[in-house]
Amino acid sequence: MVDPTQISKDFVMPTVSPLSRTKNHHDYFALPEEQVGLSYKPDYFEEAISTAHGLGWFEIHAENYMVEGGPLRNQMERLRQNYPVSCHGVGLSIGSSEPLSHAHLARLKKLVDWLEPAAFSEHLAWSSHGGLFFNDLLPLPYTKDTLQNVVNHIDEVQQMLHRPLLLENPSTYVTLANHEMSESDFICEVVKQTGCQLLLDVNNLFVSSVNQRFCADEFLKCLPAHAVTQIHVAGHSIDQDDNGDILLIDSHSTAVSNEVWALYRSAIEQFGPVPTLLEWDDDVPDFATLRAEAMKAKRFMNDKSNREPHRVAI
Amino acid sequence: MWQSNFAEHLAPSITQAPVFVQNPRGEVSERRFQVYRNNVYSSLVNNLKDGYPVVFKLVGEAFFKGMASGFAARHLPTSPVMTFYGEAFGAFIDQFKPAAGVPFLGDVARLEYARRIALHAADVRPLNPRLIHEMPVDELLDRSLILHPSVQVVESPYPIYSIWLANMSDEPVGRLTDCAESVLVRRLADQVEEVELPPGGSHFLKLVQLGHTLKDASMWMVDAGREAHLEKIMKICLESAGSMRLNSSPERLM
Numbered sequence: 001m002v003d004p005t006q007i008s009k010d011f012v013m014p015t016v017s018p019l020s021r022t023k024n025h026h027d028y029f030a031l032p033e034e035q036v037g038l039s040y041k042p043d044y045f046e047e048a049i050s051t052a053h054g055l056g057w058f059e060i061h062a063e064n065y066m067v068e069g070g071p072l073r074n075q076m077e078r079l080r081q082n083y084p085v086s087c088h089g090v091g092l093s094i095g096s097s098e099p100l101s102h103a104h105l106a107r108l109k110k111l112v113d114w115l116e117p118a119a120f121s122e123h124l125a126w127s128s129h130g131g132l133f134f135n136d137l138l139p140l141p142y143t144k145d146t147l148q149n150v151v152n153h154i155d156e157v158q159q160m161l162h163r164p165l166l167l168e169n170p171s172t173y174v175t176l177a178n179h180e181m182s183e184s185d186f187i188c189e190v191v192k193q194t195g196c197q198l199l200l201d202v203n204n205l206f207v208s209s210v211n212q213r214f215c216a217d218e219f220l221k222c223l224p225a226h227a228v229t230q231i232h233v234a235g236h237s238i239d240q241d242d243n244g245d246i247l248l249i250d251s252h253s254t255a256v257s258n259e260v261w262a263l264y265r266s267a268i269e270q271f272g273p274v275p276t277l278l279e280w281d282d283d284v285p286d287f288a289t290l291r292a293e294a295m296k297a298k299r300f301m302n303d304k305s306n307r308e309p310h311r312v313a314i
Numbered sequence: 315m316w317q318s319n320f321a322e323h324l325a326p327s328i329t330q331a332p333v334f335v336q337n338p339r340g341e342v343s344e345r346r347f348q349v350y351r352n353n354v355y356s357s358l359v360n361n362l363k364d365g366y367p368v369v370f371k372l373v374g375e376a377f378f379k380g381m382a383s384g385f386a387a388r389h390l391p392t393s394p395v396m397t398f399y400g401e402a403f404g405a406f407i408d409q410f411k412p413a414a415g416v417p418f419l420g421d422v423a424r425l426e427y428a429r430r431i432a433l434h435a436a437d438v439r440p441l442n443p444r445l446i447h448e449m450p451v452d453e454l455l456d457r458s459l460i461l462h463p464s465v466q467v468v469e470s471p472y473p474i475y476s477i478w479l480a481n482m483s484d485e486p487v488g489r490l491t492d493c494a495e496s497v498l499v500r501r502l503a504d505q506v507e508e509v510e511l512p513p514g515g516s517h518f519l520k521l522v523q524l525g526h527t528l529k530d531a532s533m534w535m536v537d538a539g540r541e542a543h544l545e546k547i548m549k550i551c552l553e554s555a556g557s558m559r560l561n562s563s564p565e566r567l568m
Contacts, residue, residue, distance in 0.1 A: 008389055064397045068463070069437035069502045091394020097317050129321040133391040135361075137351040141316055141334075173349045177334040178316060211346075213338040241337055242345040250351060 026169065029274035031084055031118045031230060032056045036297045038290055039176055041278045045075050047287040049082055055294060057118065059277050062089040065115070066107045067311075086230070086249055086277070087117035091133065094153045094167075095126040095140035105160055112161050119230060121166035121199040122157070124187065126272070137170055142179040142186040147193075150186075154194040166197045171204035171250035175194060175212050183208070183223035191227045197222060200271070201232040202263045203279075205258065207248040220270055228271040233264055234279035254283035255293055265300050273301040326387050341502050358386035362400050366426045368481045369407070369419060381410055397434060401427060418472035425508075427476055428466035428499040432506050435464035440502045441555040459522050462556040464501040467516050470494060475510045500523035500554050509554075514540030515547040522551055526558075 029039065031037070035056025040048060048058060058079060065073060079085065086105035091104060108153050112120060112121035157165050170185060181189075190196060200223065234256030241247045253289035256264075256278070319332045321557050331347030351549045362382040363370050370378045385406045391399045404423035442463055446454065468474065475495040496516040498509045511519070514535050521531040528548070 063394050063396060067397055067434035070501065072434070072436045074437070074504070093394075101394075107395070126317065127394065131392055132321070133394050134321070134354045134390060135357045135394075135396060136350055138320065138350060139511060172345045174331075174343060175338055175340075176316070177336050177340075177553050211338075239349075240345075241343055243337065243339070243341075245337065247346060247349070266326045 031086060033272040033275065034276050034301055036294045036300070036301075037086065037275065038294050039088075039278040039281060040079070041284060042072060042075060043284075044287040044290075046077070047299055049079050053287075053291050054298075055083075055291060057084040057086060057275065057277075058088040059088050059279075060112055062087050062117075062120075063091045065264075066111055075279050076115070084118035085115060086119040086121065087112060087115055089120065089122040090137070091127060092122050092153070092157065093126045093128040093149055094122050094157070095124055095138075095146065096128060096153075097126075097146065097149055098129060100153050100156055101128065105157070105234060108157075109160055112163075119166055120161060120163060121230065123168045123170055124183075124190075125170045139170060139172045139176060140175060140181060141176040141180070142180060143180040147181075147186060147189055150190055151193045154190065155194050158194065158196065164195065164197050166199040167191075168199040168201050168232070169204050169208070171201070171211075171248075172205040172268075173211050173247060173249070182214070182222075184219045188222060188224060191224050195229070197229040198227045199230040199232060200228050200267060200274075201234070202245060202267055203232065203234040203236055204250060206257075206260050207250045208261050209234050210246060210248050217266060220263075220267055223271075224279060225271050228267075228274055229274040231264065231267060231271075232273050232279055233260060233276060236260070251282060252279050254280075256296070261296065261300065264297065265303075268301055276301070323347065323496050324354055326351065326355055326383070348426070355383060355386050359383055361396055362386070362403060365430055366403060366423055368426055368471045368478050369403075369423050371481050372416060372419060372422065373413070374475075377412070381407065381413065382408065391484070397430070401402075403427070406431060418470065418474055418477060420467050420470055421468065421470035421474045422478055422541060425468045425470075425474055425497055428468050428497075429508070432464040432466055432499045435462075435501060438463055438556045441552065443552075446552050455532065456526050456527055458525050458559045459541070459551065459555040460559065461519070461523060461551075462500055462502060462554050464499075464506075465519075465554050466499040467496065467511070467519055469496040469516050470501065474489040475508060478508070498550060498554060502554075511548055511550065512540070512543035512546045514538055514543055515550065518547045 037057035037059055038055055040058040040060050047053065060076065065076060067073065080272045087101060088109065092100060125135050126140055127134050127137060154167065155163050167190060169183065187198065191198065204220060205216050209219065233256045234252045235256055237249045237251040239249050274296040278290065278297065280290055316334065323330065329344065329345045331342050333342055333345045335342065337343040337346055355514055356476045359382040362385065363378065373381065385403055389402055404420040404427060407413055407423050408420035428520050471494045473493055473495045474495045476490045496511040498511055498519065500507055518531045518535055521534055532544055533549065535541060
C-alpha cells in the first residue's frame with residue numbers, strides 16, 4: 001500500500017531553476033573583450049561545448065529558444081556553463097510605428113531571466129505589422145516620428161530587461177524617399193536618448209553603403225565609440241537591380257568578403273578589440289571552417305598594424 | 315502610413331513597389347523591393363520544408379514549394395516564434411485540391427507537427443514505473459492520470475504511422491496495409507517517440523485526458539468491444555503519464 005500523500009510529493013512537477021552561475025562566470029552585462037564568437041547551431045553542439053577551439057562566446061537567436069523545454073534548451077544550459085552567450089532578437093520589431101507586442105516582450109523577459117545572456121541585441125528594423133509577422137528585417141524611414149518610436153521602444157525593452165539593449169544597424173536594399181536624416185545621425189540620436197549600446201554589423205554597413213551609395217568610413221566616424229560593444233561580420237552575395245546596378249544581399253551564406261574585412265579593420269582601429277561574431281546561417285560549412293573564418297577576426301585584433309590608420313576603398 | 319503601405323506591397327500577388335521605395339537614382343525600384351518580398355516568402359517556405367520533411371519527401375520539391383507558397387500567402391505568421399509556424403498546414407493540405415490524390419497527406423502533416431510540439435514541450439519527469447508497479451491494481455484503477463505535457467495523439471483513417479516510418483529512412487517502402495492508424499507522440503527524455511495505438515486507444519486516452527479514472531476508461535474499452543487491446547493501451551498510457559491524481563471525476567476536476 002502506498003501512501004497517497006507520498007506519491008503526490010514524489011510527482012511534483014520539477015521547477016526549472018535559472019541557470020546556475022559557474023566559477024568562470026563572466027561579467028553579467030558584457031562579452032569578453034578581444035574574443036570572437038560564432039552564431040550557434042545545434043548541429044555543432046559537441047564541437048562548440050569543447051573548451052579547445054579558442055572561440056570566446058556564442059550567439060543564439062532569442063526566438064528559437066522561446067519554447068518550454070526539450071533538447072535545444074538542455075543543450076543551451078550546458079553550453080552556457082562553458083561560454084558566455086549573447087541573445088540576439090529578431091522579432092521585437094523595434095522600428096515599427098505600432099506598439100511593441102507585450103506578449104513577445106513577456107516571452108523575451110522569461111528567456112533572458114532563464115538564459116542570463118552576456119548581451120541582448122536587436123535590430124533597427126521592423127518585422128511585424130497589423131498582427132502579422134513577416135519573418136524579415138524590414139527598413140524604416142529615418143524621421144522625427146520614427147526616432148521617437150524607436151526611442152520609446154528601446155526604453156521599454158531596457159526597463160523590462162533591466163539591461164542595455166545593443167542596437168544593430170540594418171542591411172538595406174532600398175532608399176526610402178521619406179528619410180529626414182541619415183542612418184548614422186538617427187543611430188547617434190537613439191544612443192543619446194536611450195543610453196543603448198551598438199552592435200555594429202560591418203557586413204550590414206558594407207551592404208547598405210554599396211546599395212545606397214554612401215561612404216561606410218564616414219558612417220563609422222560618426223558613431224559614438226563608447227557605445228560600440230559588439231561587432232558582427234558575415235558574408236553577402238552579389239546581385240543586380242533593375243538598372244543593372246550592383247545590389248548586395250545580406251545572405252550570411254559565404255565567407256566574409258575582403259572588403260568587409262577591410263571595413264572591420266577600420267572599425268577595430270576606431271573602437272578597439274570589441275567582441276566580434278561571425279554569422280553564417282545558410283549553406284553552413286563544418287565547424288572547423290566556421291572557426292577558422294571567425295578566428296580571422298582575432299588575428300586582425302592582434303595585428304599590430306591595426307594601430308596604423310587604415311582606409312577602406314568602397 | 316509608410317509601414318502599412320510597405321506591408322501591403324509585400325503580398326505575393328502584388329508586383330509593384332511602394333512609390334517611396336527607391337534606388338539611389340531616386341527611381342521606384344521593384345527589383346530592390348522584391349528582395350524583401352522574396353525574403354519573407356522563401357523563409358516561410360523553407361520553414362515549412364524543415365518542419366514537414368516527410369510531406370516534402372512524399373510530394374517532391376516542386377509540388378511542395380507550390381503548396382507551401384499557397385499556404386504562406388494565406389497564413390502569414392502571427393508570432394515571431396517561428397518554431398511553431400505552420401500549425402494549420404495539415405488543414406490547408408486537406409483542402410488543397412492538387413493534393414487530393416494523396417488523401418493521407420494532411421494527416422502525415424499533423425503527425426509531423428505533433429512531433430515538433432512534443433520536441434519543445436516542457437521537461438517533466440514521467441511517472442515512476444516502480445510506484446505504479448507497487449500499487450495495488452484496484453487502487454491504480456481508481457486514479458486518474460495527467461498525461462505528460464509532450465503527449466500528442468494523431469488519429470487517421472489511413473496508415474499514417476507506417477507511411478511516416480517508411481519515409482523516414484531511405485530503405486525501399488514495402489507494401490503498406492490499408493488500415494487506419496492512430497499514433498501517440500511523446501518525448502519523455504531527449505528523443506521524440508511515436509507509438510502506434512491499438513484500436514480504441516485514442517478514445518481511451520481522451521477519456522484519461524478528460525480526467526476519467528483508469529477504471530472508467532477501461533470499462534469503455536470493454537463496452538466498445540476493445541477488451542483485447544486494453545492491456546496494451548493501459549501500458550502505453552501509464553508510460554506516458556506525467557503525474558497521477560487521487561480518484562477524481564471530470565466534474566471534480568473543473
